[in-house]
Amino acid sequence: MKRALVTGSSGLVGSAAVAHFDRLGWRVHGIDNNLRRDFFGPDGDTARNLERLRRDTRQFEHLSLDVRDREAISAIVERVRPDLVVHCAAQPSxxxxxxxxxxxxxxxxxGTLNLLEAVRQSCRETPFVFMSTNKVYGDAPNEKPFRETATRFDFARREDRHGIDESCQVDRCLHSMFGVSKLAADVLVQEYGRYFDIPTVCFRAGCLTGSAHAGAELHGFLAYLARAILEGRQYRIYGYGGKQVRDNLHADDVCLAFEAFAAAPRVGAVYNMGGGRENSISVLEAITRLEELTGRRLHTTQVDEPRRGDHICYISDLRRFKADYPVWTPTRDLDDILKELVARP
Ligand SMILES: NC(=O)c1ccc[n+]([C@@H]2O[C@H](COP(=O)([O-])OP(=O)(O)OC[C@H]3O[C@@H](n4cnc5c(N)ncnc54)[C@H](O)[C@@H]3O)[C@@H](O)[C@H]2O)c1
Structure with a gap:
């Protein structure tokens, strides 16, 4: 039986990965210490996902470990000797x-270095999947020329239509401390690929979502927006008049990308990963559609100042991943995703 080690296994992407590989008949070992609750308070609590996984999976072992605990991580990788590592644990905001x-x-x-080194010591043939982020590009995507419509910003030039590709610069721009820590991890993951010849991949994600997201104001764009509408919360729109655009991908579709990579791994691979243009939406457009779906009105406050380093329009160019893994294509369109988010209990 194949074994996967998933970190951040109670979070949005990690819990989807546990369920996905369990369904495929793998034994899955999950590492998560619910630090998301410490980051974001009760909104960020992922205990509900852990309960669901314990109830619904067949071959899942939960380990309440911290990826910062180098000895514990090394010991668990040595014990499990996984056939696949999916690293999703993070401070994500x-x-x-x-x-x-x-x-x-x-x-x-x-934490990423701890895992990489543990893999190098115990199972260097094992594919290592790292959930990176589009924030590794800092605010460089904001240098593109934009046009403004009634509800969104969009790229002005035809050649930018597919969105941001992997050649976007990663330095000489403003990142946020999060962007810097993720970029450090992203480069480490690439280096363990290139330098140590381990099959590693960085998925630089746009917005990922699904009903398992413990949406909080500081993390989880659509999940938090849906929560604000359903619970009658005041929602703050930060800058750009709500016309900033994100592409959104369901966590289950991210898992299909993991599966595709695990079946045909490469060394030191880097891919942008997101919903692409079809699954892109602005804050204003998302509010309108969620209000239609729920029949409720969202109470909003406009904050003039945008989030520092925030993207004006970010759409992932998916062509490189699709060319290397033609088997992969997103299965959930944006409306499916929005309906799922407002249908949750
Ligand atoms: N959700 C998105 O929109 C998005 C976008 C781009 C990149 N990503 C990346 O994808 C990955 C997964 O994101 P997510 O949305 O599932 O986040 P999430 O917060 O839902 O899940 C992360 C999980 O990691 C756990 N965790 C945090 N620190 C830990 C530690 N030190 N030790 C063990 N567990 C720890 C948390 O408790 C949480 O359950 C992250 O690396 C994130 O940066 C997410």
Whole structure:
């Protein structure tokens, strides 16, 4: 029986990965210490996902470990000797990172190094999947020329229509502390590929979502928006008049990308990963559609100042991943995703 080791296994992407590989008949070992609750308070609590996984999976072992605990991580990798590592544990918030600089870097950068080195010591043939982020590009995507419509910003030039590709610069721009810690991890993952010849991949993700997301104001764009509408919360729109655009991908579709990579791994691979243009939406457009779906009105406050380093329009160019893994294509369109988010209990 194949074995997967998933970190951040109670979070959005990690819990989807546990369920996905369990369905495929793998034994899955998950590492998560619910630090998301510490980051974001009760909104971020992932205990509900862990309960669901314990109830619904067949071959799942939960380990309440911290990826910063180098000895424990090394021991567990040595014991499990996984056939696949999916590393999703993170401090995931662009904005929170400034208040938790050491936690952010220790978890995102050093935690990733702990896992990489453990894999090198115990199972260097094992494909290593790292959930990176589009924030590694800092605010460089904002240098593109934009046009403004009634509801969104979009790229002005035809050649930018497919969105941001992997050649986008990663330095000489503003990142946020989160962008820096993730970029450090991203480069480490590439280096363990190129230098040590381990099959590693960085998926630089746009917005990922699904009903398993413990949406909080500081992380989880659509999940938090749906929560705000359903619970009658005041929603703050930060800058750009709500016309900033994100592409959104369901966590289950991210898992299909993991599966495709695991079946045909490469060394030191880097791919942008997201919903692409079809699954792109602005804050204003998302509010309108969620209001239609729920029949409720969202109470909003406009904050003039955008989030520091926030993208004006970000759409992942998926052509490189699709060319290397033609088997992969997103299965959930944006409306499916929005319906799922407002249908949750
Ligand atoms: N959700 C998105 O929109 C998005 C976008 C781009 C990149 N990503 C990346 O994808 C990955 C997964 O994101 P997500 O949305 O599932 O986040 P999430 O917060 O839902 O899941 C991360 C999980 O990791 C756990 N965790 C945090 N620190 C830990 C530690 N030190 N030790 C053990 N567990 C720890 C948390 O408790 C949480 O359950 C992250 O690396 C994130 O940066 C996410």
């Amino acid at each position: 662009h904005d929170l990172a400034r208040a938790r600089v050491f936690d952010d870097f220790d978890i995102n950068a050093v």
